Amino acid sequence: MDFLGQAYCTLGEIVGSLGSRLEKPLGGIPGKKCGTIIVKAEELSNCRESVMMQFCGNKLDKKDFFGKSDPFLVFYRSNEDGTFTICHKTEVVKNTLNPVWQAFKIPVRALCNGDYDRTIKVEVYDWDRDGSHDFIGEFSTSYRELSRGQSQFNVYEVINPKKKGKKKKYLNSGTASPLCFLLHPLVTLLSFLVDIEVTFLDYIKGGQVTDSYFLTQINFTVAIDFTASNGECSGHLWDGWEILKCNPAQPTSLHYMNPYQLNAYAMALKAVGEIIQDYDSDKMFPALGFGAKLPPDGRVSHEFALNGNPQNPYCNGIDGVMEAYYQSLKSVQLYGPTNFSPVINHVARYAASVKDGSQYFVLLIITDGVISDMAQTKESIVNASCLPMSIIIVGVGPAEFDAMVELDGDEVRISSRGRYAERDIVQFVPFRDYIDRTGNHILSMARLAKDVLAEIPDQFLSYMRTRGIKPSPAPPPYTPPGHPLQTQI
Secondary structure, eight states: OOOOOBOOOOHHHHHHSGGGEEEEEOBOSTTOOOOEEEEEOOOOOOOOEEEEEEEEEESOOOOOTTSOOOEEEEEEEEOTTSOEEEEEEOOOOOSOSSOBOOOEEEEHHHHHTTOTTSEEEEEEEEOOTTSOOEEEEEEEEEHHHHTTOSSGGGEEEOBOHHHHHHOTTOOOSOEEEETOOOSSSBEEEEEEEEEEOOOHHHHHOSSOOOSSOOOOEEEEEEEEEOBGGGSOEEEEEETTEEEEEEOTTSTTSTTOOOSSSOOHHHHHHHHHHHHHGGGOSSOEEEEEEESEEETTTTEEESSEETTSOTTOOEEEHHHHHHHHHHHHHHHSEEBOOOOOHHHHHHHHHHHHTOOSSSEEEEEEEEEOSOOSOHHHHHHHHHHHTTSSEEEEEEEOSSSOOHHHHHHHOSSSOOEETTEEOSSOOEEEEEGGGGOOTTSOHHHHHHHHHHHHTTTHHHHHHHHHHHTTOOOOOOOOOOOOTTOOOOOOO
């Protein structure tokens, strides 16, 4: 792709412009005029429908000298100012005048912004390798017309206005229909199926859980890195790893307990936890640590309860987790190595036991980013990708986080021993990107929490969709005792 230029603006600039139409010059290439860009805004309707459609064509115009045509469709939504915006392109069907395009799904908001009578324009092109696609013709319809499905109402003549103006005997350039089995030249609609898009809130929104109605419960688990790489330490080699002894009482430690402000671990925990705890019904959170020596015998553990009770590692709310974290700092010794896989497997065991959509598990790992068991962690993530589970990793400190970015899998899907993760379940953010230079910790923590939790709804929905789990209907509205339920006739 060639860089053509860039422009910056805010949403407020666009909406506040005359007719919600903003025109700005493009820059970014020194000494060159890059042209202008026009951005338009239109408020979206609260329409949650999506539609699956399929079209076919008959006897379209022949455009290729040595063949037939390579036709594809371009769909346009009409805007409030009478202009049109591309909202979908079909695939190209090679060397045919009677194409059958694959079914495609599109949100009704994108197609017509929920206005069933708004014009939808469809153009038919013959694909050319150099990008100068040949125009075959066009037709117009609306969502209301399309919703009639496969019928005589959804067989469209493909008209080329230029040809029609020049040739008196010109009829059309073919036909299109939603999937057509017609023999005359048209575009036909073959199928039209409407689906309601469900959201994250549909699964978790309020109401009392009863035998008839269940809500998905969000289970939040915290895992904190207590390894020696979190501060100024002295050390020795053990089994190939440099094992360090660190003192969290030192100001250079990322775990330093400053009496006047939260350390990086506590800030990240509080920012993310205070938001996600609202989706956890009982507010009881398992809180784990890894990479420390535990009293009284100095045993190294990669999966220990912060409250000191391995049989019941639950803490009451985020305040309870914070208190257990501070108590652990006073009793354990920061050590190593840094192994993620034990805490991931810990949560995965619980997630594997509940796959019916009634529960979803979120693991928050706060770490300085130095990882010792990369291969085992990758395998644990690949195994967990088929479970109702997401992993949030917040990196604190100045280290390079290349390994954490790799685990995130946004650019390259994570794999282990030839197996790829079924879906992306990891979200990584570096804490240092959210430190407000003006000292406004409230604002910076709000930004951190927003970005950390940004992918959770989509990860949640991807699990539910792939398993065919739909949200239960909402429970009936609450009626106080002694007040009969009023029904409108």
